Amino acid sequence: MKNFTKLAGLGLVATLFLASCDKDEDRAVLKPDGNLSLTASAATAPLVQTSASTKAVTYSWSPASFGYQAAVKYTLQFDKKGGTFASPIEVDAGSATSVSLTVAELNSILLRLKVSPGATGSADVRVAASVGAAVAPMISPVTTFTGTPYLVFIQYPSVYVPGNYQGWAPDKAPFLASVANDKTYEGFVNFSDPSPEFKITPAPNWDNDFGAAVVDPATTPGTQTGTLKAKGDNFKLPAAGYYRLNVDLNSLKYTFTKTTWAVIGAATPGGWDNETPMTFDATKQVWKVTLALKADELKFRANNAWDINLGDNEPDGQPDNGGKNIKVAVAGTYTVTLDLSKGAGNYSYSIEK
Numbered sequence: 001m002k003n004f005t006k007l008a009g010l011g012l013v014a015t016l017f018l019a020s021c022d023k024d025e026d027r028a029v030l031k032p033d034g035n036l037s038l039t040a041s042a043a044t045a046p047l048v049q050t051s052a053s054t055k056a057v058t059y060s061w062s063p064a065s066f067g068y069q070a071a072v073k074y075t076l077q078f079d080k081k082g083g084t085f086a087s088p089i090e091v092d093a094g095s096a097t098s099v100s101l102t103v104a105e106l107n108s109i110l111l112r113l114k115v116s117p118g119a120t121g122s123a124d125v126r127v128a129a130s131v132g133a134a135v136a137p138m139i140s141p142v143t144t145f146t147g148t149p150y151l152v153f154i155q156y157p158s159v160y161v162p163g164n165y166q167g168w169a170p171d172k173a174p175f176l177a178s179v180a181n182d183k184t185y186e187g188f189v190n191f192s193d194p195s196p197e198f199k200i201t202p203a204p205n206w207d208n209d210f211g212a213a214v215v216d217p218a219t220t221p222g223t224q225t226g227t228l229k230a231k232g233d234n235f236k237l238p239a240a241g242y243y244r245l246n247v248d249l250n251s252l253k254y255t256f257t258k259t260t261w262a263v264i265g266a267a268t269p270g271g272w273d274n275e276t277p278m279t280f281d282a283t284k285q286v287w288k289v290t291l292a293l294k295a296d297e298l299k300f301r302a303n304n305a306w307d308i309n310l311g312d313n314e315p316d317g318q319p320d321n322g323g324k325n326i327k328v329a330v331a332g333t334y335t336v337t338l339d340l341s342k343g344a345g346n347y348s349y350s351i352e353k
Contacts, residue, residue: 037062038127038140045106047147052104057145060098064129064138071095073130080113081122081144089113093127110149116317117151118350151317156345157181159247163198163234165191171204176245177343183249186344188242188259190282196237200228200247211235213252222258222303242280244308259308261287263336265298267328275304278338285341293334293351297325300338300349310338310347319347326351 038061045056064072076099077088089109093099101109115121123145129138156177162170176187191198200210211232216225224237229252237243241258248254262275269291270276278287300319301309311323319338328334328351338349 035062036064036127036129036138036140038125038143040125040143040145043144044146045103047103047107047110047149049103049107049150049152052102052107054103055100056103056106058098058100059125059127061127061129061140063097066131066135066138070131070135075128075130077126077128078109078113078123078145081124083124085124085126106145106147107149107152110147111152111316114314114316115147115149116315117149117348118317118352120146120148122146151346151348153342154345156343157183157185158343159185159249160201160204161187161189161198161245162201163191163193163196165193165196165198165240170201170206173201173204174341175343176200176247177345179345185247185249186245188244188340190242190280190285190341191237191240192282194240196240197234199234202249210247210249224256226254228252228254244302257302257308259302261300261302261338262304263289263291263298264301265296265325267293267296267298275301278336285339287338287340288335290333290335293328293331293336295328295331297327299323299325310349312349317348317350319349 038059041058042056047056059076061074064074066072072095074093074096076091076093077085078091079085079088089112091099091101091105110121110123111117113121113123124142125145126142127140156179158175158177160170160173160175162168162173166173174187174189176185178185202208208230210228210230212226212235213229213232214227218224228247235256237256237258239258242260244257244259246255261278261280263278264270264275265272268276276289276291278289280287299309299311309322310319312318312326313320313323315324315326330353332353335352336349337352340347342348
């Protein structure tokens with residue numbers, strides 16, 4: 001009886017000991033015992049869209065040693081220059097000890113890190129080696145990549161705007177885009193004919209087209225609203241000009257607004273009270289102005305009013321409707337360019353000294 005009691009007691013102690021070990025293991029974090037080094041074939045590379053598929057930089061690293069045999073997973077991490085890698089952009093390398101990135105991939109990484117298209121920016125790069133959640137990852141020292149990203153055109157669902165101003169050719173017509181893919185479309189078209197007529201086609205052909213069913217009585221100068229229908233009459237505008245077109249194929253409603261553009265803000269000569277007009281370049285299909293700017297803020301706006309204005313929420317060189325003020329870091333003479341020719345979602349601007 002005594003022996004049974006002793007054995008039971010020992011079993012209880014062993015059970016408690018094992019339970020304690022299980023809890024300690026839950027809390028334990030093993031640490032690697034080696035070093036991880038990262039090298040890059042280049043610290044910079046020309047980023048040109050025509051070479052998008054070309055390999056630009058190869059990153060290589062020494063195999064990580066954790067002091068025991070384990071399957072190691074490597075992840076290449078990018079963050080903005082001087083960042084903390086709290087939310088890095090990651091490239092999974094699996095078990096490989098090198099990875100080559102193309103021009104397009106590096107361009108995308110810089111854009112995602114909010115480097116403006118056409119502006120030179122840098123990213124910090126490191127590699128992390130991991131064997132699981134119970135072991136702290138091994139992190140390499142940081143290297144740097146510097147490049148000038150190009151603006152990538154994003155193909156959104158679109159409708160086309162053939163008319164007398166361009167020879168009634170839907171395959172060559174400007175288009176409106178639906179960023180949310182919800183059958184609401186927006187874009188800007190320069191109608192050069194003094195009496196513009198046009199239609200809306202869902203594809204760059206005449207298989208289906210929409211025209212005007214009802215034109216509402218004019219209430220706002222320069223703005224036309226109404227209802228469209230399949231195979232309706234030509235849309236007609238009272239004068240040539242640069243128009244913002246909004247078309248909703250859900251409600252079959254449209255709004256066409258003639259626009260002229262300007263810059264305004266504390267950075268501009270007129271402050272927030274007097275805008276500085278921009279000039280339309282019909283060859284390049286952009287609005288431009290060269291002017292002296294202060295180190296302050298500005299926005300783009302249309303028709304000397306705030307109904308249509310553009311800022312930049314990121315900032316990333318792509319303006320947003322009603323977005324945040326755009327900061328000018330250093331005073332000087334700049335050429336400011338606004339490009340609205342590529343449909344909603346692909347608008348862009350630049351401020352170049």
